[in-house]
Amino acid sequence: MRIRLFPFVGFLAIGFLYIQFGFTQQLTPEEQLGKELFFDKISAPPNMSCATCHDAKMGWTGPVAGVNAHGGVYRGAVPQRFGNRKPPSTAYTTFSPVFSFDVVRGEFVGGSFWDGRATGERLGNPAADQALGPFLNPVEQNMPSVEAVVDHVAESKYADLFEEVWGSGSLQGSAGEVYDLIGLSIASYEASSEVNPFSSVYDVYWVTSIAAGNDPEDVGLGEGEKAVLDPLSILTDQEFDGLIEFGEYCAPCHVSNKFGPGNVPPLFTSFEYDNIGVPKNPENPFYDMDKVFLENGMPINPLGDAFIDFGLGDFLRTRPEWAGMADDNDGKFKIPTLRNVDKRIGRGVPKAYMHNGVFKSLKDVVHFYNTRDVPEEGWPPPEVDTNVNRELFEGVPLGNLELDEEAEDAIVAFLKTLTDGQ
Numbered sequence: 001m002r003i004r005l006f007p008f009v010g011f012l013a014i015g016f017l018y019i020q021f022g023f024t025q026q027l028t029p030e031e032q033l034g035k036e037l038f039f040d041k042i043s044a045p046p047n048m049s050c051a052t053c054h055d056a057k058m059g060w061t062g063p064v065a066g067v068n069a070h071g072g073v074y075r076g077a078v079p080q081r082f083g084n085r086k087p088p089s090t091a092y093t094t095f096s097p098v099f100s101f102d103v104v105r106g107e108f109v110g111g112s113f114w115d116g117r118a119t120g121e122r123l124g125n126p127a128a129d130q131a132l133g134p135f136l137n138p139v140e141q142n143m144p145s146v147e148a149v150v151d152h153v154a155e156s157k158y159a160d161l162f163e164e165v166w167g168s169g170s171l172q173g174s175a176g177e178v179y180d181l182i183g184l185s186i187a188s189y190e191a192s193s194e195v196n197p198f199s200s201v202y203d204v205y206w207v208t209s210i211a212a213g214n215d216p217e218d219v220g221l222g223e224g225e226k227a228v229l230d231p232l233s234i235l236t237d238q239e240f241d242g243l244i245e246f247g248e249y250c251a252p253c254h255v256s257n258k259f260g261p262g263n264v265p266p267l268f269t270s271f272e273y274d275n276i277g278v279p280k281n282p283e284n285p286f287y288d289m290d291k292v293f294l295e296n297g298m299p300i301n302p303l304g305d306a307f308i309d310f311g312l313g314d315f316l317r318t319r320p321e322w323a324g325m326a327d328d329n330d331g332k333f334k335i336p337t338l339r340n341v342d343k344r345i346g347r348g349v350p351k352a353y354m355h356n357g358v359f360k361s362l363k364d365v366v367h368f369y370n371t372r373d374v375p376e377e378g379w380p381p382p383e384v385d386t387n388v389n390r391e392l393f394e395g396v397p398l399g400n401l402e403l404d405e406e407a408e409d410a411i412v413a414f415l416k417t418l419t420d421g422q
């Protein structure tokens with residue numbers, strides 16, 4: 001009898017998942033407007049949209065195999081120009097709170113971008129603040145001014161939709177006001193159920209396990225018998241073994257065991273910052289940007305090969321109230337969500353991982369966490385060698401986890417359960 005009850009509970013739970021996260025939900029007009037803006041080539045020259053570097057089929061990150069296999073960084077609308085970082089996923093990031101210093105934990109939390117600099121202080125929403133950046137960034141969409149972006153939108157096929165959403169005459173407001181509304185619209189699309197469907201195998205496991213009466217902590221850390229935690233056998237044995245390892249060594253940062261804001265399933269990030277000792281990516285094209293110049297005559301990267309990405313530390317240095325804490329945060333980057341980390345256009349199409357795209361496979365990433373501090377492994381030194389995290393998890397130091405090959409493979413298998421639409 002018990003056995004037969006579980007599938008029924010699970011069925012109800014899956015039904016609940018569909019209803020709560022709305023697979024079939026239409027976009028609201030505001031979300032639809034954000035989508036138009038996200039996919040429109042608003043750039044100079046007009047060859048690039050947000051989606052050029054954030055492709056849904058690639059887990060909302062860069063889709064070009066050759067780029068991912070090497071430098072990891074995408075060229076701008078002006079093709080000679082490159083920025084310094086790999087595009088992170090734009091999905092599940094709208095849950096990030098406004099950037100702040102958490103006094104209790106002694107950590108910075110929230111914001112958008114790898115270094116949190118789109119804080120959300122302007123529009124109350126980090127994703128909206130973020131969306132104001134790329135249009136005007138000379139190494140991205142390169143539009144000459146806020147006015148030029150607003151004029152483009154006013155002449156677009158979705159200008160009517162804009163006025164429907166924000167009020168008639170809203171496009172006639174000051175360029176600054178209209179520009180903020182553009183940011184809010186894009187953030188609204190990024191927060192939609194189309195971008196954040198919570199439709200991975202892990203989500204089905206999570207919802208069915210909790211519906212069967214298990215404690216979220218146990219569910220998300222794999223603490224208990226598989227038959228009890230996974231009564232419908234949603235995860236394979238290998239994936240479940242991976243969850244157990246993940247729960248011990250990865251979940252402290254990539255949270256797998258707590259609901260996100262609004263009781264959504266886990267987001268696989270705490271939205272905090274850390275330096276896990278990622279090496280430089282020697283193929284990052286930014287190192288050659290001392291030879292490429294902006295309109296004002298300045299090289300894009302005056303430091304050339306000597307450039308070091310200090311991440312959060314360098315952002316804090318720009319803000320008087322936080323500059324005193326900059327040194328303690330050098331080399332820290334925002335903990336990215338791991339949702340869709342394996343999602344790709346086709347089998348074998350490479351993806352690049354970390355802020356500089358230095359790693360090319362999930363196996364490499366896991367092997368790095370496992371053996372970073374084992375000298376015989378010969379990992380290159382960290383890009384920033386201060387503040388590198390060597391914390392103990394379950395009594396084992398990050399960087400020398402002593403996992404065998406089988407355990408590494410299990411973690412990789414588990415990471416593949418985080419792909420939406422399976």
Ligand code: HEC
Pocket residue numbers: 038048049050051052053054074075076077083085086087088089090093111112113114115127130131134135139140141186334
């Ligand atoms: C040329 C490629 C490119 C284009 C075009 C681009 N982005 Fe990005 N995006 C990036 C890179 C690189 C980063 C990381 C930059 C950083 O952290 O300094 C990023 C970061 C982000 C983030 C932060 C995610 C997080 O979790 O912190 C969001 C959201 C985002 N982009 C949305 C957009 C939107 C919206 C547009 C269009 C208005 C856009 N991007 C256009 C490359 C691009």
Ligand code: HEC
Pocket residue numbers: 088089246249250251252253254273274275276278333334335336337338341352353354355356362365366369389398411
């Ligand atoms: C102490 C916090 C912490 C722990 C523990 C941790 N990570 Fe991370 N993880 C991070 C940070 C920070 C980054 C980004 C670092 C960077 O880009 O320099 C990251 C990046 C990643 C990425 C790259 C994602 C992307 O989109 O580029 C993957 C994959 C990943 N971690 C998997 C894992 C796995 C698997 C484990 C457990 C073996 C783990 N992490 C443990 C903090 C952590």
